[in-house]
Amino acid sequence: MSSETATLSPDQQRAADRVIESLAGPGAHLRADQLTAVSALMAPAARVLVVQATGWGKSAVYWSATAIRREGGGGPTLIVSPLLSLMRDQVSAAERAGLRAATLNSSNFDAWSAIEGELRSGELDVLLVSPERLANPGFGRRVLDALAGQLGLLVIDEAHAISDWGHDFRPDYRRVSDVLQTLNPQTPVLATTATANARVTEDVAAQLGDDTLVLRGSLARKSLHLNVIDGLSPIDRYGWVAQYLPSLPGSGIVYVLTVADADRLVDAIRSVHGADYPIAAYTGQLDGDSRHRLEDALLRNEVKALVATSALGMGYDKPDLGFVVHVGSPPSPVSYYQQVGRAGRALDDAVVMLLASRADDAIWDHFATATIPDPDRMQVLLDTLGGADGPMSVPQLESSTGFRRGRVELMLKQLAVDGATERGPDGWESTGKPWTYDQEHYDGVLAVRRREADIMRAYVAGRECLMQLLTSSLDDPAAEPCGRCSVCRGKLTEPLSSEVSPELVRTITGSLRRSALALEPRKMWPGGVFGTRGRIPAGLAAEPGRVLAHADAPEWTDLLAAARRGDGQALADLGDAAVATLSSWVREGGIRPDVIASLRLTGTVLADKVADHLCEVGRRPRLTVPVRPGDGAGRDATGATEAVYWRDHLGEMPDVAGQNVLLVVDETSSGWPITLAAAALRETGADTVLPLLIHRTV
Secondary structure, three states: OOOOOOOHHHHHHHHHHHHHHHHHHOOOOOOOOHHHHHHOOOOOOOOOEEOOOOOHHHHHHHHHHHHHHHHHOOOEEEEEEOOOHHHHHHHHHHHOOOOOOEEEEEHHHHHHHHHHHHHHOOOOOEEEEOOHHOOHHHHHHHHHHHOOOOEEEEEEEOOHHHHHOOOOOOHHHOHHHHHHHHHHOOEEEEEEOOOOOOOHHHHHHHHOOOOOEEEOOOOOOOOOOEEOOOOOOOHHHHHHHHHHHHHHHOOEEEEEEEHHHHHHHHHHHHHHHHHOOOOOEEEEOOOOHHHHHHHHHHHHOOOOOEEEOOOOOOOOOOOOOEEEEEEEOOOOHHHHHHHHHOOOOOOEEEEEEEOOOOHHHHHHHHHHOOOOHHHHHHHHHHHHOOOOOOOEHHHHHHHHOOOHHHHHHHHHHHHHHHOOOEEOOOOOEEEOOOOOOHHHHHHHHHHHHHHHHHHHHHHHOOOOHHHHHHHHHHOOOOOOOOOOOHHHHHOOOOOOOOOHHHHHHHHHHHHHHHOEEEEEOOOOOOHHHOEEEEEEEHOOOEEEEEEEEEEEOOHHHHHHHHHHHOOOHHHHHHHHHHHHHHHHHHOOOOOOEEEEEEOOOOOHHHHHHHHHHHHHHHHHEEOOEEEEEOOOOOOOOOHHHHHHHHHHHHHOOOOOOEEEEEEEEEEOOOOOHHHHHHHHHHHOOOEEEEEEEEOOOO
């Protein structure tokens, strides 16, 4: 169907105009391309895929189609949407469009019964659910039963997530295609996305059906001024944000790659501009109310910026967002385009900055392989399910297979996509359907992800117009030089510069190094192959401890690297930092140690040298916790497996009867060696064990 042939009846046109005017003001109406989509959805069994730039108005299509169908006696619209924040915005938008909408999610459990009742009675025009919620067997059955035979329209928002060729593939989203099989085949389906290249578009269209109408437009964003700076050190990137944030237009988002980075960067900015500077961290670890509060604060320009992980991404709509800064690059030009697309929707000019680093490569490699199945492990999981007497829970499978819980959950969902497993009310079961590893397919997926990483390297290097490179990566046939980016103009958007004040960086470094993190002791034994499960007795537990450096904390990166090489000054600086941390710890009510012991878990001298320094300054006796030779528990070992390893590889404990022991540990991610060493020291008579971990890795 072309825009020339797209038509609505007079009544349908009036319903659509009423919706658009309520959203965009008097006199507003559907554009020709939007009208094409809405008209197509009026046909029985229609399948429409809309691939258009952020801000094009995809939601206007499904609100208009819903209003027309409801006025014509059709059933409600079901929208599958990825984020709570997006659902909340969509409920508000639907109400502005004169539609009654509700969402069923983890934050409104108490309202589920009432909402499901309104759905059955026909009072609701729109229901929004997440793909994860819809994949839940009990929930999905109730909702689909309530809609059986009367669903007016199915909308799959952010539809690129259906495809494992996409940058944000989610197994639960892929299972949305199962919903299509349960629908009345006459129910129209609309899928929308701003981030799908030709391959993803083809895959999604094939899942929708052979007769899918694909409406694809230009993806270039004329309001965005793209900039890139490469070569700053990790701590210099923090300094750049702190230095230039006040001069960026309006309010915006500063994206980081990890939760720890979000918290640290907020602390860094406040160390320069003061504790009251209007900025906050936004991550997936916040509860729903906190996320809503911060989203609203940014909408109202009450904060200069949210320092956010990708948790603040798809669907967040602030038309006047003035800037987006990335501290570290996403692994895909498609995901990068999706995030920078938050800026400048209703502005003539918005600033986008990427602060790149060669350290990003390791993160790209992780994301490239993180969701690729291991066929041997998949078979172990299937054999475990097949040999069980009944359904198994994820913790049971973790214990039985020795695989980490997060990996087990992902594997189960991937197997469910292929029909080899299914989740019932009592747990997961094997369907008995044979499963084979599609080597060619996953080799292709991996090749695509690595090619996308190469595109990001080209973007960082500025090999061509930045907007043209991004839109070309999405196979936009209209991709052309933008004339606005730092490559086209040969300079950064004023008043920005790549220069960072050394004094400001020193201020940030000193402030962050003084902020040791708490190290909470483990409270439960792991069970499984460890053999013991349950609470760790108080008489064997460690005290709450401290961590000097967490993960790739930029204030520690260079110092740790030099100290591991044996650099004398770096080791002395690390020792001084440990002294300052211990002093602060004691002042805050911590227990003063009687003896200092080192636990060396790696081939470095960090634990020994820091313990030596603490003993010299504090005039305390020095001990060593011995470790028997071994190859380690393995990078992917479960907590139970790692606990067994350290139980068997810690040597005979020194005599510490009646002593408060400061245990200096060089490096660990899980904390199990600390837990086991503390229990062993307590068994020999230590009154307390106080862990001081130099580097907590991930």
